[in-house]
Amino acid sequence: VTDDEGTDRAPETPSLEKRVTRPGRHVGDRYVRIVRPVDSGLRGHEGRYVATEEALLPSGRFARKLERMRRFLMGRPLDVGAEGEQQVTPLTGLAVLAPSNVSSSAYATEEILRALAIAGVAALVLAPPIALALVGVLGLVVLSESRVMRTYPSGGGSYLVARAELGTLPALVAASALLVDYILTVAVSVAAGVVAVLSAFPELSIYRLPVAVGLIALVALSHIRGVREAGALFAFPTYAYLGGMLALLAVGVVRVVLGDFPLAPPSPPLAPATDALLVLVVVRAFAGGAAALTGSEAVANVVPSFRPPQTRNAILTLLLMTSWLAAIFLGLTYLATVLGIVPDPAEIESVNSMVARAIFGAGPAHIALQFVTAIFLLVAANTGFAGFPRLAAVLANDRFMPRHFADRGARLSHSFGIFALAVVAAVVLVMFDASVTALVPLYTVAVFLAFFLSQSGMLRRSTRDREGRWWTWALFHGTGAAIFGGLVVAIVITRISQAWVALVLIPLLVLMLYSIHRHYRSVEDALVLPGDMRVPRVRPPVVVVPVARIDRAALQALAFARSISDTVKAVHVSTTRESGDEFRRRWQRTAPDIALDLVESPYRSLVPPLLRYIDALDKSDDRPITVVLSEFVPRHWWEWLLHSQTAFRLKAALLFRPNTIVIDVPYHHRDTADLSDRPGDTQS
Amino acid sequence: MQPKRVLVALAGTSADPDMLRLVASIAKAAKAEVIGIHVIEVRWNLPLDAVLEPELDRGEELLASAKKVADQAGFELDTELLQARDAAAAIVDTAVERKCDLIVVAMPFRRRLGRVYVGKTVQNVYVNAPCAVLAYRQEETR
Numbered sequence A: 001v002t003d004d005e006g007t008d009r010a011p012e013t014p015s016l017e018k019r020v021t022r023p024g025r026h027v028g029d030r031y032v033r034i035v036r037p038v039d040s041g042l043r044g045h046e047g048r049y050v051a052t053e054e055a056l057l058p059s060g061r062f063a064r065k066l067e068r069m070r071r072f073l074m075g076r077p078l079d080v081g082a083e084g085e086q087q088v089t090p091l092t093g094l095a096v097l098a099p100s101n102v103s104s105s106a107y108a109t110e111e112i113l114r115a116l117a118i119a120g121v122a123a124l125v126l127a128p129p130i131a132l133a134l135v136g137v138l139g140l141v142v143l144s145e146s147r148v149m150r151t152y153p154s155g156g157g158s159y160l161v162a163r164a165e166l167g168t169l170p171a172l173v174a175a176s177a178l179l180v181d182y183i184l185t186v187a188v189s190v191a192a193g194v195v196a197v198l199s200a201f202p203e204l205s206i207y208r209l210p211v212a213v214g215l216i217a218l219v220a221l222s223h224i225r226g227v228r229e230a231g232a233l234f235a236f237p238t239y240a241y242l243g244g245m246l247a248l249l250a251v252g253v254v255r256v257v258l259g260d261f262p263l264a265p266p267s268p269p270l271a272p273a274t275d276a277l278l279v280l281v282v283v284r285a286f287a288g289g290a291a292a293l294t295g296s297e298a299v300a301n302v303v304p305s306f307r308p309p310q311t312r313n314a315i316l317t318l319l320l321m322t323s324w325l326a327a328i329f330l331g332l333t334y335l336a337t338v339l340g341i342v343p344d345p346a347e348i349e350s351v352n353s354m355v356a357r358a359i360f361g362a363g364p365a366h367i368a369l370q371f372v373t374a375i376f377l378l379v380a381a382n383t384g385f386a387g388f389p390r391l392a393a394v395l396a397n398d399r400f401m402p403r404h405f406a407d408r409g410a411r412l413s414h415s416f417g418i419f420a421l422a423v424v425a426a427v428v429l430v431m432f433d434a435s436v437t438a439l440v441p442l443y444t445v446a447v448f449l450a451f452f453l454s455q456s457g458m459l460r461r462s463t464r465d466r467e468g469r470w471w472t473w474a475l476f477h478g479t480g481a482a483i484f485g486g487l488v489v490a491i492v493i494t495r496i497s498q499a500w501v502a503l504v505l506i507p508l509l510v511l512m513l514y515s516i517h518r519h520y521r522s523v524e525d526a527l528v529l530p531g532d533m534r535v536p537r538v539r540p541p542v543v544v545v546p547v548a549r550i551d552r553a554a555l556q557a558l559a560f561a562r563s564i565s566d567t568v569k570a571v572h573v574s575t576t577r578e579s580g581d582e583f584r585r586r587w588q589r590t591a592p593d594i595a596l597d598l599v600e601s602p603y604r605s606l607v608p609p610l611l612r613y614i615d616a617l618d619k620s621d622d623r624p625i626t627v628v629l630s631e632f633v634p635r636h637w638w639e640w641l642l643h644s645q646t647a648f649r650l651k652a653a654l655l656f657r658p659n660t661i662v663i664d665v666p667y668h669h670r671d672t673a674d675l676s677d678r679p680g681d682t683q684s
Numbered sequence B: 001m002q003p004k005r006v007l008v009a010l011a012g013t014s015a016d017p018d019m020l021r022l023v024a025s026i027a028k029a030a031k032a033e034v035i036g037i038h039v040i041e042v043r044w045n046l047p048l049d050a051v052l053e054p055e056l057d058r059g060e061e062l063l064a065s066a067k068k069v070a071d072q073a074g075f076e077l078d079t080e081l082l083q084a085r086d087a088a089a090a091i092v093d094t095a096v097e098r099k100c101d102l103i104v105v106a107m108p109f110r111r112r113l114g115r116v117y118v119g120k121t122v123q124n125v126y127v128n129a130p131c132a133v134l135a136y137r138q139e140e141t142r
Helices: A061-074 A080-086 A089-108 A108-119 A121-151 A157-163 A168-198 A202-223 A228-257 A280-293 A308-336 A353-360 A362-378 A380-396 A413-433 A437-465 A470-494 A496-527 A550-562 A577-590 A607-620 A638-643 A645-656 B017-031 B051-073 B087-097 B119-128
Strands: A018-023 A030-035 A042-045 A048-051 A542-546 A568-574 A595-600 A625-633 A658-667 B005-009 B032-041 B077-084 B104-112 B115-117 B131-140
Touching: A018 A061, A030 A061, A030 B087, A042 B051, A048 B104, A061 A202, A080 A228, A080 A638, A089 A108, A089 A168, A089 A228, A089 A280, A089 A308, A108 A121, A108 A280, A108 A353, A121 A157, A121 A280, A121 A308, A121 A437, A121 A470, A157 A168, A157 A380, A157 A437, A168 A202, A168 A362, A168 A380, A168 A413, A168 A437, A168 A496, A168 A577, A202 A228, A202 A380, A202 A413, A202 B017, A228 A308, A228 A353, A228 A362, A228 A437, A280 A437, A280 A470, A308 A353, A362 A380, A380 B051, A380 B115, A437 A470, A437 A496, A470 A496, A542 A550, A542 A607, A550 A568, A550 A595, A550 A625, A550 A658, A568 A577, A568 A607, A577 A595, A595 A607, A607 A625, A607 A645, A625 A645, B005 B017, B005 B087, B017 B032, B017 B051, B017 B104, B032 B051, B032 B087, B077 B087, B087 B104, B087 B119, B104 B119
Parallel strands: A542 A568, A542 A625, A568 A595, A625 A658, B005 B032, B005 B104, B032 B077, B104 B131
Antiparallel strands: A018 A030, A030 B077, A042 A048, B104 B115
């Protein structure tokens, strides 16, 4: 800052902007040079600055190259104003959210037929009514989820409903169920897809695990770039599957109507038909086929990801994807029944493949449809990556999950949640050797539990508020709660050998979420300001400077210590009395004005005696203790190995010591600090 | 002529990027230092060091863009933001102070009634500069 005469005045506090008035060549000519942080990547003025994209660039050449590579993979950073750029239309949203839901059409029919086949071939005719009933339940899901989205448009789905209407514990059960669902959606779909794709290339099956983990990484990366990019990347397999299945159904129905009935492929003989336990078989078929309902829960969790009008677009997406699912599911079940398809007990060929082979014949169309189905199963992982990070962010905002889950990454996606999901799903895959299809019942239990809680919550809301035709909604949500509660019980009873994992995992997750919340609450209690508390004034601390040897680094630390307090004590740990005396003699020559304590450590230990010394000093004085450590910083990272890191060990030891401030004074290899006393320096 | 220090006056016109590329070819051949300045003209009814937020933001923006163009063109651009009553005087004074031997100004012009108007800044720099002046002529886009 300069005055009108051009004389420099020292600023009171450092400022990023410097204005220097310069005289011009002519009399009276003046101009102001504004030295601003143009190159720093910061813009702004008058104490308010904005960090631009340039500020994110590292300074080193190697680091810049790494950053460029990161930007190539993950895209350039987006500022907070670009939120709208990452919101998706229903068409893009479908590519991300539909795979999990629609892909269940690839195995829901088979689940029904497989369950009915236990009661004999005659029981297979029950498949279309069961499928029809399930589509009815799907309609109930669509209606109730639409109402949830309208009532809770901020995302969070079943968790938010349960939290608002039923309380914390049911909300945490819903959240845990959904988290399990998303993790397993990723693991199961990737495993199933990889197996399906690699079955065409048996010699590559040994690479199943690395391919599956690599695929998880690819889907995670696409989601870190943003939901929109993920939607664009995975739109092709989604729409290819939809096109293929619709073509199959159209050709199949036309052939059936025209009487051009294709011959059913030969199937292995089944056990003789029996009427025993028919009811249980139908219940099992219904519970198995209910896998078709999974995936629809994700839309309610990601409403804020849609372009405005968000709720309308989210409902439209849900409606479109469930319509596709209903059409494909009903059509396939109808064709399978008409064609007399019996599921293969050896599970070598899927029911869908048998239907496609019967309709198209064993040619290129059949193979292409199988390949598209396999790829589509792979991208079903998308839904998990769309839902998990959003739900985790909602939970993190409510302090039930670590705060990093709520942070937005460079591309405005919840990158920590995406990363965490990828890691957990990969661990699950490795644990189950990329063969986790046995865990399907686990996540259907989780989904239905979440649906049950959300329906119960909405029922409670309807009966409490009693607005308009509340009894219609109460009846509707009551039916929904009964169906999903019943489905949970049915799956637990009929598939207890697999569903027990959910019964163990969900309570464990609830406990974890609750413990995290308890920690945050205690931290908040400790940190929150009572009323309008001001910055307190404290007395200067007692400063302790451990000195190993008298060198530039030590002198710099001592000079700094003297600048913050008048009470500075240096302490040196020596192994013998002689070396201690020698140190004191040299000390008298270099820093005679700073008190020195010597601690003799005949057992050659350094850190414990220092800690004991600090403890003793702390007891003798009620002022806070400040430990100033001098630390030599070598030029290259590998040179750290050549130094003993005493300061680092001491820092680590003092970190958890109460009433102790630790200040690190780094001495860089290139430092040429002027350590000579200047006039006006405080002398103690 | 082999300039050792070049001063580029950046006004934020459409001619700036092309002018910087031209400067790149001169500076790289002569291994010259390049200084890019933008002058905010302050009206007489305001103090000379008044904080003019929109103008400052625009100035920073265009200097940052100029640096990007310079990076792409492969030379280093040292940028400076100034406030003055008269832009031409500040450009010439800075050139004198920084011992520049070449001033480069963009000369976006308009045709009105068959005549070409180049603005007073370019004319005053021409008249008062103690060193060589290079004017980059480009018709202003509307």
